[in-house]
Ligand code: 5GP
């Protein structure tokens with residue numbers, strides 16, 4: 001999608017610190033990390049948010065979570081885990097309308113969210 005910053009990151013128009021890429025997904029460090037480990041896993045397909053994902057996207061979304069799990073372990077967080085967050089639309093405070101999993105680790109995270 002032309003005016004989507006994450007599509008531009010996938011296309012290399014906007015630089016990013018890549019962690020992983022294959023034919024259907026891309027993972028990169030968040031520009032404003034909220035924990036010692038904070039990266040984003042996104043599909044190359046432009047899906048705006050969880051509410052607009054279709055049943056055909058189910059397997060893809062499952063693979064994103066599985067890769068997120070593996071990458072968090074690679075970042076040294078296998079034992080203590082972390083948090084997998086998908087913000088959605090305005091009440092979820094989603095700021096980039098291209099579906100993404102935040103993956104955070106490396107410190108104890110607060111709950112519930114404010
Ligand atoms: P949201 O608020 O939509 O759940 O999360 C969007 C995330 O994307 C934020 O954590 C923000 O820091 C990150 N972000 C926004 N623009 C860029 C960018 O240009 N590069 C990178 N690496 N992260 C970005």
Ligand code: ZN
Nearest residue numbers: 004007046098
């Ligand atoms: Zn996009």
